[in-house]
Amino acid sequence: MDLVFQESLPVTKLITLRITSLYFKYKSIGNREGSYKVGEALKALHVYLSILEYYYYQEPDSDLVIEEEDIKKIYNKFKQVYFAVKPTPYGY
Amino acid sequence: MVLEPKFFIEQHRDARSFSFTDQTGEYDAEDNPGGFGTPNPEEGDVTDISLEIIGPEGGSYAYEGDYSSTLEIFAEDIGYPSTLFKDGVYKFKVTYTTESDDYTSEVEFFGFASIIASEVMRASLDYHPSESTSKKEWILEQHRLLNNLRFSAQTGNLEYFDENLEQLQKIR
Numbered sequence: 001m002d003l004v005f006q007e008s009l010p011v012t013k014l015i016t017l018r019i020t021s022l023y024f025k026y027k028s029i030g031n032r033e034g035s036y037k038v039g040e041a042l043k044a045l046h047v048y049l050s051i052l053e054y055y056y057y058q059e060p061d062s063d064l065v066i067e068e069e070d071i072k073k074i075y076n077k078f079k080q081v082y083f084a085v086k087p088t089p090y091g092y
Numbered sequence: 093m094v095l096e097p098k099f100f101i102e103q104h105r106d107a108r109s110f111s112f113t114d115q116t117g118e119y120d121a122e123d124n125p126g127g128f129g130t131p132n133p134e135e136g137d138v139t140d141i142s143l144e145i146i147g148p149e150g151g152s153y154a155y156e157g158d159y160s161s162t163l164e165i166f167a168e169d170i171g172y173p174s175t176l177f178k179d180g181v182y183k184f185k186v187t188y189t190t191e192s193d194d195y196t197s198e199v200e201f202f203g204f205a206s207i208i209a210s211e212v213m214r215a216s217l218d219y220h221p222s223e224s225t226s227k228k229e230w231i232l233e234q235h236r237l238l239n240n241l242r243f244s245a246q247t248g249n250l251e252y253f254d255e256n257l258e259q260l261q262k263i264r
Contacts, residue, residue, distance in 0.1 A: 054213045
């Protein structure tokens with residue numbers, strides 16, 4: 001289970017960094033819709049990172065609250081959130 | 093000098109047990125006069141350990157056994173009336189016994205919140221930016237309160253810990 005976490009950690013970091021920089025970019029050019037969406041994405045990332053932290057510190061031999069399957073879904077959501085706010089040729 | 097036991101308690105995430113870790117350290121006349129070693133007893137002189145525990149509901153519990161610097165104690169080991177430790181503030185006192193004397197620590201407070209934390213995390217698995225605003229706010233508010241709970245425990249603020257826990261239990 002640790003392996004899944006370790007392999008995926010750089011992905012979460014990269015996405016968090018990209019979304020954070022997008023937020024400032026939209027803010028600086030006064031793009032309200034863009035900064036609102038990215039703001040929502042940042043809130044989601046905060047929740048997902050909390051779940052990952054919780055998962056990481058669970059005792060592996062106890063009754064698990066967060067299963068490995070749940071974590072795979074969370075990583076998927078990280079990517080979904082990023083693609084939902086990624087700039088397109090049309091922008092926001 | 094007198095030996096002054098110091099320790100740390102950490103509840104496990106499944107709420108079924110907690111770990112006890114001795115943190116008495118080695119004797120030092122200036123920095124740690126209550127530590128192990130001359131003129132105090134050596135750690136190896138301690139034969140037995142006992143813990144007195146008062147739960148958030150006011151119940152008293154006790155653990156007695158051979159001394160070990162680390163222990164994992166389950167609810168059934170202390171006659172706790174449930175398999176899960178209820179969330180809240182617990183008071184702990186430890187006594188180390190040597191052949192010649194008993195040494196008792198100060199009362200220490202530790203906050204348990206594994207049950208509510210697991211509920212918050214389970215609820216959070218559904219979080220998505222496309223969810224309704226009310227559901228998102230409900231989950232985010234739980235995270236804020238959980239963070240507050242952590243900060244109150246870290247800063248030793250028992251009143252805020254209880255207050256945040258009560259709020260969290262209300263909105264779950």
